[in-house]
Amino acid sequence: MPIALTKSLIFSLGLLPAALLAWQFYRDELGANPIEAITHGSGEWTLRWLLVTLAMTPLKRWSGWSWPVRVRRMLGLFAFFYACLHLMTYLWLDQFFDWPEIWLDILDRPFITVGMLAFVLLLPLALTSNRYSIKKLGRNWKRLHRLAYVIPLLGVLHFVWLVKADLREPAIYALVLAALLAVRLPASRRKEKAKVSRQTAG
Template sequence: MREKTIFSLRTFASFAVNTFCSFFQARRGSNRPYGRNPKPLAINRWNTHSCYGCTLSVNQTKIFIKLKPLIWLACLLPLALFAYRFINDDLGANPFEVLTRDSGEWTLRFLLLTLLMSPLREILGQGWPLAYRRMLGLYTFFYASMHLLTYIWFDQFFDWEEIVLDIIKRPFITLGMLAFFLLLPLAITSTKGMMRRLGRNWKKLHRLIYLIAVLGVLHFLLLVKADLFEPTLYAGILFLLLGYRIRQNISREKGIKWPLFRLLQRT
């Protein structure tokens, strides 16, 4: 009994000291470099003020808390719009086809917004955009699930044999299904607990988001036959985001900060 009490006291003392140190460091602002390319914001998932892979200062935490409810509501607006149009019979002659198409487009938009958070962090010189990646990623999965459900339910009526044939025969369905099943483990492992368990492998797994984005854009390009403006626009945005990722990897290796981002940070 005495040994258990001593062990509990030691555990509590260790926890208290670590919490105090983390809090003190967050109050000062985390400026420790990491990797080969020192950054003003250190990535420390286990810090008291860390938020899903990014460490925030006190001011940045306040910004994150203030904007989070607004962004949460903004992410629900497409769903509210679907409901409003459905109730008011404003979805045309084939409402379920419109619902399937629009939910797919919103999936791609949220996916690109999720990828946009990293460049936005570098442009603004603030860490708080990274804190929204998880929310946007989960909304991406939510609208992707809606897109898949409307296809399975209202287009195929749960005819699994026909669905399998559709996946085999139609390339854009094949790419869409592959993108969804790659997105599934990312949604499952988006919690802090899974981040701890997977460690470094968590970041490697979530790099699949770029492959998923490529598959999603190809899915849209193959689906649309007449007006290619919108899928081409998404492809162009994705091309820029992939270019940013390549540039970031090069800059980490060589310690380069590109002039474009310096100029944007000054304006």
């Protein structure tokens, strides 16, 4: 399939959950608490896109296809888009931009602290996901983008802290994340070994 078509398909898929939420909101089909439904929907989609983004490199390695890495940036930006929707729902519809109250909430509720931290870390990744930044930052770009492993970890922690009792759903995300991190270990070990042997040879 041509890459332009793959990208258009993934772009449409990325917008679909938001469009569905908007449609259900418009049709008053989000249940008794629509704000909660939007918060939960956007939060889960943030986490899903973060994990899908992380899955692209192993998918490329296993399949030999090149498209997974060519759509990675778009997927990461969708994670950011849903994170913005999630945060805006909280700031606007939940807290009515009551900044002192929001600040207290960030300090008082650990799951909000962790969510906020995840968002703050996601921000520089979204802002530097363009070609100009990749060129400008050089090696530091790769270092910065290692945060892509930390952010879903914080996302899972945020979810675990929120549900407390029924851990089944966050446990699924945690397992997927653990699997995605585990498949990357052999590759990063290989890179480390190659670096050490280059240094000792030089």
